[in-house]
Amino acid sequence: MYEIRLHSRGGQGGVTAAKLIAQAAFLDGKYATATPLYGAERRGAPVVSFIRIDDKPIRIYSQIRKPDLVIVLDTSIMQTVDVLAGLKADGKVLVNSQHPMELGSHKVYHTDLTGIALSLDLVLAGNPILNTPLLGAVAKAGIISRESAQKAISSVFADDRNTKAAVKAFEDMEP
Amino acid sequence: MAEIPDEEFILKTTSACAGCSASLILRYVTKAAGKDTVLVIPACCTSVIQGVYPNTAVNVPVYNVAFASAAAVASGMSEAFRAVGKKTNVICFAGDGGTVDIGIQALSGALERGTDFLYICYDNEAYSNTGMQRSGATPIGAKTTTTPLGKNEYKKDLDAIVEAHNPVYMATACSAYPVDLYNKVKKALSIPGPKFIHVLSPCPPGWRFPSEKTIELGKLAVTSGMWLLYERENGKLTITGASKAAMKKSTPIEDYLKAQGRFRTATPEDIAMLKENSKRKMARLAHEAEAQAAEAEEA
Amino acid sequence: MLTFSTGNKAVATAVKDAKTVVVAAYPITPQTEVVEETANNVASGALKARYIPVESEHSSMGACIGAAATGVRTFTATSSHGLVYMCEQIHMSAAARLPIVMANANRALGPGWNIGAEHTDSMSMRDSGWLQAYVSTVQEAYDTTLMAFRIAENENVLLPVMINLDGFLLTHITQPMDTIDDLGDYLPPTNTPHAIDINNPGGYGTLTPPTEHFKFRHDIQRGMKDSVAVIEDAQADFAKRFGRTYGMYEEYLCDDADVVIVAAGTLAKESEVAADILRKEGIKAGVLRIRWLRPFPDLTAALKGKDVVVIDRDYSFGLGGILVNEIRTKALEAFIGKDGKANLPFSVIAGLGGQEVTYDDIADFVRNRKSGGELWFGVTE
Numbered sequence: 024m025y026e027i028r029l030h031s032r033g034g035q036g037g038v039t040a041a042k043l044i045a046q047a048a049f050l051d052g053k054y055a056t057a058t059p060l061y062g063a064e065r066r067g068a069p070v071v072s073f074i075r076i077d078d079k080p081i082r083i084y085s086q087i088r089k090p091d092l093v094i095v096l097d098t099s100i101m102q103t104v105d106v107l108a109g110l111k112a113d114g115k116v117l118v119n120s121q122h123p124m125e126l127g128s129h130k131v132y133h134t135d136l137t138g139i140a141l142s143l144d145l146v147l148a149g150n151p152i153l154n155t156p157l158l159g160a161v162a163k164a165g166i167i168s169r170e171s172a173q174k175a176i177s178s179v180f181a182d183d184r185n186t187k188a189a190v191k192a193f194e195d196m197e198p
Numbered sequence: 199m200a201e202i203p204d205e206e207f208i209l210k211t212t213s214a215c216a217g218c219s220a221s222l223i224l225r226y227v228t229k230a231a232g233k234d235t236v237l238v239i240p241a242c243c244t245s246v247i248q249g250v251y252p253n254t255a256v257n258v259p260v261y262n263v264a265f266a267s268a269a270a271v272a273s274g275m276s277e278a279f280r281a282v283g284k285k286t287n288v289i290c291f292a293g294d295g296g297t298v299d300i301g302i303q304a305l306s307g308a309l310e311r312g313t314d315f316l317y318i319c320y321d322n323e324a325y326s327n328t329g330m331q332r333s334g335a336t337p338i339g340a341k342t343t344t345t346p347l348g349k350n351e352y353k354k355d356l357d358a359i360v361e362a363h364n365p366v367y368m369a370t371a372c373s374a375y376p377v378d379l380y381n382k383v384k385k386a387l388s389i390p391g392p393k394f395i396h397v398l399s400p401c402p403p404g405w406r407f408p409s410e411k412t413i414e415l416g417k418l419a420v421t422s423g424m425w426l427l428y429e430r431e432n433g434k435l436t437i438t439g440a441s442k443a444a445m446k447k448s449t450p451i452e453d454y455l456k457a458q459g460r461f462r463t464a465t466p467e468d469i470a471m472l473k474e475n476s477k478r479k480m481a482r483l484a485h486e487a488e489a490q491a492a493e494a495e496e497a
Numbered sequence: 498m499l500t501f502s503t504g505n506k507a508v509a510t511a512v513k514d515a516k517t518v519v520v521a522a523y524p525i526t527p528q529t530e531v532v533e534e535t536a537n538n539v540a541s542g543a544l545k546a547r548y549i550p551v552e553s554e555h556s557s558m559g560a561c562i563g564a565a566a567t568g569v570r571t572f573t574a575t576s577s578h579g580l581v582y583m584c585e586q587i588h589m590s591a592a593a594r595l596p597i598v599m600a601n602a603n604r605a606l607g608p609g610w611n612i613g614a615e616h617t618d619s620m621s622m623r624d625s626g627w628l629q630a631y632v633s634t635v636q637e638a639y640d641t642t643l644m645a646f647r648i649a650e651n652e653n654v655l656l657p658v659m660i661n662l663d664g665f666l667l668t669h670i671t672q673p674m675d676t677i678d679d680l681g682d683y684l685p686p687t688n689t690p691h692a693i694d695i696n697n698p699g700g701y702g703t704l705t706p707p708t709e710h711f712k713f714r715h716d717i718q719r720g721m722k723d724s725v726a727v728i729e730d731a732q733a734d735f736a737k738r739f740g741r742t743y744g745m746y747e748e749y750l751c752d753d754a755d756v757v758i759v760a761a762g763t764l765a766k767e768s769e770v771a772a773d774i775l776r777k778e779g780i781k782a783g784v785l786r787i788r789w790l791r792p793f794p795d796l797t798a799a800l801k802g803k804d805v806v807v808i809d810r811d812y813s814f815g816l817g818g819i820l821v822n823e824i825r826t827k828a829l830e831a832f833i834g835k836d837g838k839a840n841l842p843f844s845v846i847a848g849l850g851g852q853e854v855t856y857d858d859i860a861d862f863v864r865n866r867k868s869g870g871e872l873w874f875g876v877t878e
């Protein structure tokens with residue numbers, strides 16, 4: 024089983040991102056689940072989502088304690104939340120950041136999802152849309168296929184700037 | 199103008215969204231009420247805003263109660279305090295859903311019984327706690343998650359319902375005018391009996407506007423005449439604050455509507471009805487104020 | 498059609514596919530998506546129903562009573578405080594023999610406010626005459642909602658059905674879901690024999706003397722009893738037509754098990770993973786998932802001679818875990834050995850208000866079981 028923990032802030036689209044990643048994995052022929060974990064706070068508070076991908080039906084409903092991959096949509100969360108908690112020794116990290124980051128011995132992917140969203144004017148209620156470009160980055164990291172990522176996005180979003188953003192993130196991110 | 203005390207009863211650690219008017223209203227209400235106060239709060243955003251156990255961001259006792267029951271719980275609390283000679287303010291702080299929908303029976307009962315309490319309805323015109331569903335206080339044309347095509351029905355006229363109970367004091371207010379709100383709360387709490395204040399409370403995620411525009415939105419509501427500021431002391435009507443000017447000459451309602459995402463799909467008919475409704479309300483209030491002035495002169 | 502759905506959306510999709518005629522509902526976390534999705538389906542025309550955005554849950558069930566009394570297919574959804582706020586109507590709808598279907602997102606009751614999963618809300622309604630199912634996957638939520646209409650509306654039952662989903666854990670998880678494109682005649686048209694008929698006027702719920710009242714109550718029990726066969730038929734026909742099999746309860750590796758974990762909802766699925774871990778250690782564990790709480794299944798044969806660990810995500814203060822007590826009552830003989838000695842279930846109270854319970858925790862419950870004991874998970878005094 025491959026387990027992903029996604030850190031975002033309420034209103035950034037992390038919950039939808041988790042669903043889209045799981046949906047893409049499902050389109051790849053895998054079993055997948057996505058679960059949001061809401062805190063009691065209102066908008067802007069840190070939110071965690073869990074994604075599980077496996078070859079068999081998934082029977083686990085509890086939280087992911089030892090992720091294979093941690094995704095951080097907003098690096099400011101790292102000041103208050105230990106996003107690396109429980110990350111497997113060979114676990115990887117994917118951060119939304121313009122700059123490379125060093126996090127222990129973990130492989131860290133970085134991509135400027137915010138910049139990509141803004142460059143395509145993908146903005147909702149003042150917030151850049153990060154979930155659709157994120158799918159491109161997750162595909163580049165080899166967790167879902169590029170085709171399924173595109174299919175998952177277009178099944179939810181009619182506006183083709185969303186797929187464009189995913190393609191751009193796919194192309195921009197260093198493997 | 200009243201001197202607003204520095205003492206804070208709402209600490210800066212609330213869990214409210216940025217630009218939340220409800221927490222601003224709560225801040226001024228508690229400043230006006232002071233230390234000898236108990237807040238009775240039904241399920242609403244304020245259940246969350248006050249923080250998570252074992253912490254609290256509110257420095258007066260807060261009693262959290264079932265959604266439908268704020269005014270009923272306040273009735274019991276008020277009677278019990280008075281029975282032992284205590285003057286403690288009992289203040290319900292409830293959302294529009296907890297007031298005009300599920301809580302209206304308890305509110306009506308408490309008002310009719312002459313309960314010595316203050317009921318504050320902060321009106322963000324939707325069920326915000328559960329993620330912006332329609333309430334009876336949602337205006338016509340507004341999009342919510344249960345009115346995906348915009349609401350078809352009028353906003354319930356809560357003030358007319360309350361007025362029909364002849365409370366000793368009732369008022370409207372708006373978060374963008376905190377001094378006016380402060381003064382009204384002060385005055386209300388100086389009078390024994392049932393008091394009611396209805397406060398418009400712009401909600402950035404619910405109304406879909408950037409959080410830094412929350413004061414601007416409240417002001418637009420009042421200057422455009424969509425929201426009227428007034429008070430009634432034993433029935434005597436006084437138009438207050440910015441509404442005095444707005445009732446003579448108001449800014450375009452479109453400016454208020456266009457500043458919010460929830461009215462983006464409102465039809466021209468919806469907008470015409472909103473305008474008509476606001477005009478009718480203004481005319482009714484102006485007429486009543488004039489009639490009362492004439493009566494006073496005669497006497 | 499193979500899709501990807503949350504538990505809430507699965508329920509709303511089944512309500513649409515069942516061509517429900519009246520939906521009256523009130524939002525409450527974590528059920529709200531059912532209401533919103535239904536409002537959307539009605540607005541888009543996908544569901545040609547009347548959606549009544551009532552002002553409270555007492556009124557949502559009130560509106561359902563009014564609608565079902567005329568003989569149309571009726572649905573509502575709620576959770577925790579909403580469910581207990583409609584308590585009067587819960588009892589009245591069952592006693593009025595109205596085939597209403599309701600989804601309940603299991604959630605804790607306050608104070609303090611807590612929106613996490615707990616079964617005390619629905620289990621406190623277990624004496625009302627409602628049938629109750631507890632589901633454990635998104636697919637099962639969809640399938641059981643469809644079945645619920647057929648079971649409730651069956652003339653031998655004519656009792657309302659509640660489908661329970663663990664709040665957040667199941668209402669908000671996204672999983673694969675296969676929807677049914679053509680139900681065929683799996684759901685016959687609603688045909689309520691006592692629907693209001695202008696040409697056959699009569700009093701409904703008229704003042705009933707002590708010489709008659711108990712007969713109506715006995716009739717509810719008869720409907721409940723007959724519902725077992727109706728449920729089994731609805732499940733068998735469902736399996737035949739659509740290929741997915743359900744029982745009154747579900748067993749996982751129980752045949753050769755020495756110890757059986759009994760639970761309802763998502764905890765039972767998580768228990769399967771615990772059973773796999775325990776088996777690797779040489780402990781022959783199995784899982785029995787309660788699917789129908791009312792009518793309560795006979796578990797005597799299934800549990801005979803086994804160690805039993807019951808996990809309750811609920812509690813009856815002054816008595817104990819609700820499930821474990823139901824099981825002790827209904828399967829008492831299973832726990833008495835040939836020597837006449839009792840080996841009573843070990844009761845675990847876990848997961849209240851969304852308390853995190855993992856498969857490792859569940860494996861620990863089994864390892865540390867004590868016949869007849871009670872453990873409150875996480876309480877350390």
Ligand SMILES: Cc1ncc(C[n+]2csc(CCOP(=O)(O)OP(=O)(O)O)c2C)c(N)n1
Nearest residue numbers: 241242243265293294295296325326327578
């Ligand atoms: C009996 C009951 N039904 C439903 C709920 C769920 N609920 C909690 S708060 C809320 C909406 C509150 O709306 P409003 O009173 O307008 O306050 P706001 O959240 O907008 O501040 C709802 C539906 C509940 N807690 N209890």
Ligand code: SF4
Nearest residue numbers: 214215218243326401
């Ligand atoms: S949703 Fe609206 S009312 Fe609720 S905390 Fe946020 S801004 Fe305030």
Ligand SMILES: [Mg+2]
Nearest residue numbers: 293294322324
């Ligand atoms: Mg509100």
